[in-house]
Amino acid sequence: MPGPSPLLCADIGNSRTTLGLLVDGEVTHHWRVATDERRTVDEWAVLIRGLLVPTGAADDLRGLAVCSTVPAVLHEWRQMMVDYHPDIPHVVV
16 A cells, blocks of 8 residues: 555454554545454454455554453454564554
């Protein structure tokens, strides 16, 4: 993706996870996926990569921001960020 690097934001709710790709403060892409407490670190990583590849942002993220009401899923996301995106700054709100 040419230009500024995007920020991936995720709002993990009980039934849906809403993801948005922000560039210069504007949402350029957004998705809703089912929140499944059984989904593993690897499954989250594959799902997110699959969403990002068509946007051109898969290898160009500048950061990740996550908020969650589901502790089990947040645990998987924290580990996914460490395992799959160790060089990208992230914040959990």
